Amino acid sequence: MSQVTVSQAPDLSHAGGLFQLLRDGQPRTRADLAKSTGLSRPTVAQRIDQLLGLGLITPVSDAVSTGGRPSSQFAFNPRARVVVAADFGASHARLAVTDLTGAVLAELGEEREISEGPVSAIEWLTTSALRLLAEADRSAVDVVGVGIGLPGPVEFSSGRPINPPIMPGWDRFDLPGALKETFSAPVLVDNDVNIMALGERSSAWPDTTDLIFVKVATGIGAGIISGGSLRRGSHGAAGDIGHVALPRAADVPCACGNRGCLEAVASGRAIARELARSGLGTRTPADVVGLVKAGDLAAIQAVRQAGRDLGEVLTTCVSLMNPSLILIGGTMAQAAEHLVAGVREVVYARSIPLSTEHLTIAPSRAAGDAAILGAAHLAIDAALSPDRIAAALNR
Structure with a gap:
């Protein structure tokens, strides 16, 4: 599977399709649903009963009567089940239990090194998830999906990381298989920036069908939504813009083994390293952000230049994909005023007017919540898909 469809016309051949409308x-009343779908009233009534049996919808207050007996209404019941969402970064982990709209019921986060390996991460995830479920007065039986974001390439069809450069011991680790003993629900695993793109869109830009979400932190990557669908590419490597060659960086070595990558000069790690050479004592992207917020001129200029460098690569992306929205997230987005200004300076100057006339370049709105919201919605969309509901009814 190379993409996730964010929106599509419902399949009305079974109750799962009707549920997508709700x-x-x-x-809506039964009559409303019959009118909007073209299904007969007996068919709608049967499918409403099936969805009520699954707990996915619930009766609500009666519709306004036009004479005679009021018509019963039905609506989505987001508390019917829950999902578990996890966001693993290079040096942090965050976990949440949400309802079926993505509303957080319980959550926690802590500093954790992804380099500690998958066994430690799985133990933390399962123990912490069961604790959060108890806090939300739920159990593992109530979980209908688990969504996980990882800071490396992922083969989405299997949920296995593929040669992740900062994740020793994780290569081809069967994460869904490792969670089967705890959760019987589907486990979906994706690259963290893809998760962030989904979270940003679902929470802040639901009507936008073409966007690029760029994460600028220790490294640089992009999540691409085109035509309403998340694009992963044939092997899950779509959006790896951090390793696009940049002329200004031609002689700069990159952690990937090449020279001249965007990430080698414009990532938070690269900026911190460059400022440290000037005696500013920066070790992490957070240190850079701290200097920018304190008004340090050298740090501000370095971040602005990183924005220009990023803008050079994004100019090509704009010409290729014609998005209506470019969002900048990740740790360095905390210095968004200067980073985004640099991106805009180059993209608006070098792209053709037709591509930029309606193009918005802005900081992430979901900010630090983007990944956990995206992980939740990845799990929710899978759990509530027409096919999954049809399978549940067959059981």
């Missing part, structure tokens, strides 16, 4: 939370 996921917006708007109460």
Whole structure:
């Protein structure tokens, strides 16, 4: 599987398709559903009964009567089940239990090194998830999906990381298989920036069908939503813009083994390293952000230049994909005023007017919540897909 469809016309051949219309939370009567779908009233009534049996919808207050007996309304029941969402970064981990709209019911986060390996991460995830479920007055039986973001390439069809450069011991580790003993629900694993793109869109830009989400932190990567679908490419490597060659960086070595990569000069790690050479004592992207917020001129200029470098690569992306929105997230987005200004300076100057006339370049709105929201929605969309509901009814 190389993409996730964010929106599509529902398949009305079974109750799962009818349910997609009710996921917006708007109460509807049986007559409303028959009219909007073209299905007969007996068919609608049968499928409503099936969805009530699964607990996915619930009766709500009666519709306004036009004479005679009021018509019963039905709406999505987001508390019917829960999902577990996890966001693993290079040096942090965050976990949440959400309802079926992505609303967080319980959460926690802590500093954890992804380099400690998968066994330690799985133990932390399962122990912490069971604790959060108890806090939310739920159990593992109530979980209908688990969504996980990892800071490296992932083969989405299997949920296995593929040669992740900063994740020793994780290569081809069967993460879904390792969680089967705890959760019987589907486990979906993806690259963290893809997760962030989904989270940003679902929470802040639901009507946008073409966007690029760029994470600038220790490294640089992009999540691409085109035509309403998340694009992963044939092997999950779509959006790896951090290793696009940049002329200004031609002689600069990159952690990937090449020279001249965007990431080698414009990532938070690269900026911190360059400022440290000037005697500013920066070791991490957070140190750089701290200097920028304190008004340090050298740090501000370095971040602005990183934005220009990023803008050079994004100019090509704009010409190729024609997005209506470019969002900048990750640790360095905390210095967004200067980073985004650098991106805009180059993209708006070098792209053709047709591509930029309606193009917005802005900081992430979801900010630090983007990844956990995206992981939740990845799990929710899988759990509530028409096929999954049809399978549940068959059981």
